[in-house]
Amino acid sequence: MLDILDEAEKLGVKRVEACHNFVSIHMARGLKVFYPSLIKCIGTSGPSLHTRLVKEIRTAVKEVGGVTILALEKMPLVKSVVYETLRMDPPVPFQTVKARKNIIISNHDASFLINKDDQVIFGYQTLAMKDCHVFKNAEKFNPDRFVGDGEKLLKYVY
Template sequence: MPDYSKPFVVETDASGKGIGDVLMQQSHPIAYISRSLAPRHQAMSVYDKELMAFIFDVTKWSHYLIGRAFIVKTDQKALKHLLEQNLHTDFQVAGISKLMAFDFSIEYKKGIDNKVADALSRKPDAELLAISLLTLNDFLYEQIKGTCLHTRLVKEIRTAVKEVGGVTILALEKMPLVKSVIYETLRMDPPVPFQTVKARKNIIISNHYASFLINKDEVIFGYQTLAMKDCHVFKNTKEFNPNRFIGDGEKLLKYVYWSNGKEIDNPTMNNKQCPSKDLIVLLGRLLVVEFFMHYDTFEIEFGKLLLGSKVTF
């Protein structure tokens, strides 16, 4: 995960048919880009293709780079003096204007040493997995595989079902990834995001910065979606992380409130927690299991209905 107290490094490369770029910190990849060039872009000069890759990088990763000094490493020597050169084409003028908001320095790196970006720029998508085994760390390898999560779910589900001899509670308990996926889904998009309750007595509630007095009979309004995107508790709160609640990550379940209470708590006659919360989680796990028992992968289209969401497989 990125550490904003440390500098970012962008390694970039453009080949005849594509661009390949890696965002790094302390020699560890954080994100990558591999993109084919359209025929009209393939006809550009080497300099302009390298410049285009650079512009695309900083625009794509602006949420990491804006407001911070970072280093760009390229095997195009001329780019090292980018801000000192005369501009000869409209593309170069437009490109430089997009870069003015960023604080960067450019370093030359020999192509032979720029292995990751060079490999990503030259290989078609089908070969990226083989490249990643040799050039990228395990985390980035998982990100490159577009169907990685589906592949992992298929393996976990079918292995557990085969070992136990069927889809049983015992089999489900051998599927930590499935459970984590369900909890992360509920964290990202709770089925009932808004909650209200009247205070039965004077209470004090606190956040990371202050405390507030709620008087008896005052109405408390809760937005559970916001509560479960607390950046002091969860890393990269807006990103879906299927591994978030695996292993030690289970400790974070006390901050999951989709059921109008902590996930680690149980509904009682004296609280307003959803009485069927455990059933909902169980049904979600079973639904995922059934899908991946029948399909290796699938695509979903989301839409909105008046009273809920529309999902098309």
């Protein structure tokens, strides 16, 4: 990222402007992948969720006087729906990396030693996010999963 900002400065683009453009482009690409999943999850959840979301959004926006970060902080259901959508349908489902040091990876049943530079580690996010040991009814979309005490589960959403 810093190389890109350095190059932008050499071309006469202000560093802050180049950073803004870089973030905006990548955010747009990410939303292009994520947005259809979000609409599908909300759309198939029915009018009860729609009504609750509308009420929460309108109340928060009215309370703070606009669509702001502060307003978003007052929308626990909206945040929960977004995280639950990310859990159900992660926009980047596969990751690979080569181990830079010896590490032990553990799950609920066993531990595995990965030797430095020995193996490629493959992660399938969709499977990890539907771990029934962590998430009750893991295969089912639950818009309230991360509301209240459910916020403790956010540490398992990658």
